[in-house]
């Protein structure tokens with residue numbers, strides 16, 4: 001959930017370190033720090049805040065040195081304090097470390113190292129890495145040996161970059177991403193290609209259990225066992241570097257508007273790839289679809305439609321529940337793993353487990369260079385470009401569009417997903433979003449509880465809509481299968497509740513309208529999302545009529561995203577980087 005960057009360059013590295021951290025800030029953002037090496041001395045500056053704030057207060061970009069490391073932190077162990085911010089140094093300050101992941105056994109290690117005389121300055125798990133490296137490096141002044149001995153001792157997941165006072169950067173990864181960038185002027189070690197893509201498109205993806213030692217002469221790669229190895233250099237698409245807000249105030253609203261085209265981009269697939277993907281599903285006896293958060297909501301939609309149209313069971317399983325719920329996995333199983341980042345720890349651990357049980361792994365991913373895309377047996381990209389806003393928007397609709405394209409192909413066109421038509425309708429809805437902004441400003445100032453009701457294919461969208469409201473506007477919001485209302489949630493309805501009903505005129509219409517009457521009778525305000533007006537709605541958000549009811553999710557989620565964004569503005573919440581959240585959840 002943190003981002004790490006290390007640079008060895010021919011020029012001063014601090015400005016690039018700061019710029020790289022800014023580009024990766026989506027990964028975590030409660031504190032920031034840099035360490036640079038100048039005249040054989042390591043200096044560290046770190047503090048609470050986002051990259052711009054800490055850079056301003058500590059002048060990070062002005063630090064001296066041609067070698068450096070940087071970090072944005074998303075706290076897991078130890079509070080959000082200046083001391084707990086990375087980099088962390090060993091006792092002599094000759095080694096500084098930035099880390100992403102969790103050292104699960106840090107308490108016994110800290111205890112052991114303290115008894116040997118090491119002095120700890122923070123409450124973090126990461127600091128043990130700096131002291132372990134120091135302990136082993138002092139034994140024989142051999143960086144390779146020190147790092148091998150260190151990784152042997154760490155339980156958990158990690159990607160770290162350690163800067164040594166002799167000018168070397170030593171990196172290692174286990175279940176967390178780490179990629180090396182190579183330019184004429186510098187070597188980079190980064191959590192994400194976005195960390196260096198502005199400077200070079202030449203990337204070397206480290207495998208799990210790889211160690212890389214970088215110095216001004218070159219890069220040496222070893223396995224955790226110490227065997228020399230090599231990793232190929234991949235040319236990464238430059239368009240990934242496009243992470244500007246353009247004409248928009250925030251990434252999130254920009255990304256909501258990008259859906260005009262991104263739902264189309266998701267469905268442009270190379271024929272041989274989509275064929276292999278569909279063939280694998282068609283020949284599987286057992287199909288499981290997994291993901292986390294919004295990607296899990298796509299799993300629900302894909303499973304519902306797949307089971308209905310292909311007369312084959314698709315079972316959705318939340319990635320975080322997978323380890324408790326995998327008894328049916330065997331060689332006849334296909335696991336479809338859906339993820340924007342392709343780095344979500346729960347998703348990667350589900351795929352690892354399923355693979356070990358003999359399943360074939362298919363993935364639907366946005367980041368083509370991610371661990372999930374690279375380790376799946378077959379992978380399709382949703383091609384929506386970098387999604388920087390922490391709340392998934394265009395990646396969600398991209399996933400849903402691709403799921404439609406796959407299932408349409410497999411069912412002989414039973415969904416009838418026409419990307420041009422749907423994109424056109426979304427474009428028109430976005431062009432007329434002022435009604436939603438007005439609705440937020442007029443009816444929402446004091447709202448504390450929002451409920452969303454929907455049945456069948458609308459159910460995953462009530463979950464997704466509620467998730468957007470929670471994370472963007474920090475408002476309690478709950479998605480409820482409308483038929484479940486009378487089994488409990490009705491007790492919550494009173495004049496303070498605001499209830500969205502997802503109710504186009506498909507076969508759920510009459511039943512959902514009855515649910516709306518039930519909540520209206522308890523005094524709740526009703527906002528209808530529908531293509532047909534009804535007097536019961538206190539306010540209505542119109543959506544276009546869709547030829548096939550299975551297509552409604554795409555036009556229902558857009559107004560809910562907009563509503564959440566405007567509500568976030570009204571609540572002064574951070575529209576792009578909500579508190580306590582990170583874009584890439586790389587810890588379990």
Ligand code: F6R
Nearest residue numbers: 293294295339340341344391392
């Ligand atoms: C919601 C959101 C998260 C992610 C979840 C999975 O807006 O962004 O719930 O959907 O953390 O992330 P990926 O799709 O990267 O695996």
